[in-house]
Structure formats: C-alpha cells, structure tokens
Amino acid sequence: MSDLSAFAITRKWPARDPQRLQLYSLTTPNGVKIPIMLEEIGLPYEAHRVNFETNDQQSAEFLSLNPNNKIPAIIDPDGPGGKPLPLFESGAILIYLAEKTGQLLSQDPAERYQTIQWLMFQIGGIGPMFGQLGFFHKFAGKDYEDKRPRDRYVAECRRLLDVLDGQLEDRDWIMGAQYSIADIATFPWVRNLIGFYEAGELVEFERFANVKRVLENFLARPAVIRGLEIPKAP
Structure with missing residues (x-):
C-alpha cells in the first residue's frame, strides 16, 4: 500500500487512491x-485541477x-525501485511514462533519439514561440502600438x-507510421495557436497542409478527445 503522506501537495489535493499515479494539471497546451x-x-x-484563477500554482x-x-x-507511487517518484516538466514526464510502459517511444536506439529530438523541438521552439505570439496577439501585447515584437x-x-x-x-505522424510522444507534445500547441490564440490567419495556417x-x-x-478535457472543470 503506497503512502503519499510525505508529499505536502497531497494535503491540498488528497489522493483518493494512493495506488494510482497522481496528476496535477490544467487544460493548457502543456497541461493536456x-x-x-x-x-x-x-x-x-x-x-x-491546479486552478490558475486562484493561483494554486503558487x-x-x-x-x-x-x-x-x-x-x-x-x-x-510505483516509481523506480517501487518508491514514489515526484516529477515535473512535461517532456521529462512523457519520456518517463513512455519508458515505464514501453509505449509511444521506440526501443530502437536511433529512432528513440530522433523521437526525443522532435520532442525537444516542441519544448524549445514551438511551445515558447507559439506562447509569445499568443501574448502579443491575443493578450497584453495588444496594448503595444509597436507591432515589431508580434x-x-x-x-x-x-x-x-x-x-x-x-x-x-x-508521413502519418512526426516519426512516420508510428504515433509517439513527439505528436502528443506538439499538436496541443498547434491546436492552441489556431484555436484559443486565434492566430491561424496571422500565421497563414492554411499554407501548412500537412500540419493541418x-x-x-x-x-x-x-x-x-478525453485527455483534452482533463482535469475537468468543476
């Protein structure tokens, strides 16, 4: 029987079943x-659910x-050696879960590292850049008369x-025929760019037929479909 009481976070978000993996998230591109x-x-x-409106993340x-x-x-609760493992950063979590279950990350060394390469492409490029565009296009960036940053x-x-x-x-997916953690990392951000950020016309999204x-x-x-709604709103 796993005991997660040593983790302070379980005092704010109690584990109903401490045998299950505990996820703390929100329905943002990284969160899903x-x-x-x-x-x-x-x-x-x-x-x-980590509610940003009440600054749960702080x-x-x-x-x-x-x-x-x-x-x-x-x-x-069932981490390496059977001991609980706390982990943050979406890329690290994706790799960990893929290795834990033997799914969505190739066992072939070359393909494995190429998949991680495209995961890093999302983390280092797509996420930060799409997020900055969202700021300057939809949010406070609209207050700037100078449009050069946008x-x-x-x-x-x-x-x-x-x-x-x-x-x-x-290709069917980023790595070819096989769906992988690279796709899971990337496409929530693409969805957000043209959906929530409303930047599809701005980036001329229709030009990118393969991405679409x-x-x-x-x-x-x-x-x-299920994962995009988790954690569910109250």
Whole structure:
C-alpha cells in the first residue's frame, strides 16, 4: 500500500487512491499532454485541477512538488525501485511514462533519439514561440502600438510550422507510421495557436497542409478527445 503522506501537495489535493499515479494539471497546451499520454497508454491515474484563477500554482503545497510553479507535475507511487517518484516538466514526464510502459517511444536506439529530438523541438521552439505570439496577439501585447515584437513571433511561428510541415510530408505522424510522444507534445500547441490564440490567419495556417491534416487526425483520436478535457472543470 503506497503512502503519499510525505508529499505536502497531497494535503491540498488528497489522493483518493494512493495506488494510482497522481496528476496535477490544467487544460493548457502543456497541461493536456500528460492526460492524453495517460489515456493513450491506459495507466490508472487521478487528475487534480491546479486552478490558475486562484493561483494554486503558487501555493506552498504545489511548490513543494514543482518549485518552478508550472503544470503539469506528477507523483508516481510505483516509481523506480517501487518508491514514489515526484516529477515535473512535461517532456521529462512523457519520456518517463513512455519508458515505464514501453509505449509511444521506440526501443530502437536511433529512432528513440530522433523521437526525443522532435520532442525537444516542441519544448524549445514551438511551445515558447507559439506562447509569445499568443501574448502579443491575443493578450497584453495588444496594448503595444509597436507591432515589431508580434511580427517577430509571427515570422518565427511560420518558420517552425514550415519545418514541421516538411517533416510530415508523406508521413502519418512526426516519426512516420508510428504515433509517439513527439505528436502528443506538439499538436496541443498547434491546436492552441489556431484555436484559443486565434492566430491561424496571422500565421497563414492554411499554407501548412500537412500540419493541418495530421492535426485533424490527432484530434480524432479517442484518447486525445478525453485527455483534452482533463482535469475537468468543476
């Protein structure tokens, strides 16, 4: 029987079943990566909503798990050696879950590292750049008369979409025929760019036919449909 009482975060978000993986997240592009992954691999888990409106991410309990105050984060009660493992950063969590279950990350060394390469492409490029464009296009950036910062991110987002579009030419998924953690990391951000950020016309999204095609296939997956709604709003 796992005991998670040593983790301060469980005082704010009690574990109903401490045998299950505990997920702390919200339905942002980074936040949905892990519930989508968990739905894909079928690993039992409990989802806890970290509410930004009440600054849950700044609470002492959440900071005890992730001092960087970002979602998602997890506690796996059955970590390496059978001991609980706390973990934050979506890319690290995706790799961990893939290796734990032997799913969605190739066992072939070359393909494994190429998959991680595209995961890093999302983490280092697509996520930060799409997020900056969202700021300057939809949020406080509108207060700036000088549009050069926004246009810089528009150009970079187009460039990244062009790179992704080229990779997807004649491919079902980023790595080819096999769906992987690279897709789970990438396509929530593409969805957010043209959806929540309302930047599809700005980046000329219709130009990127391969990205559009694979995004549609991604959003049709049952595990993705479920994962995009987790943690559910109260």
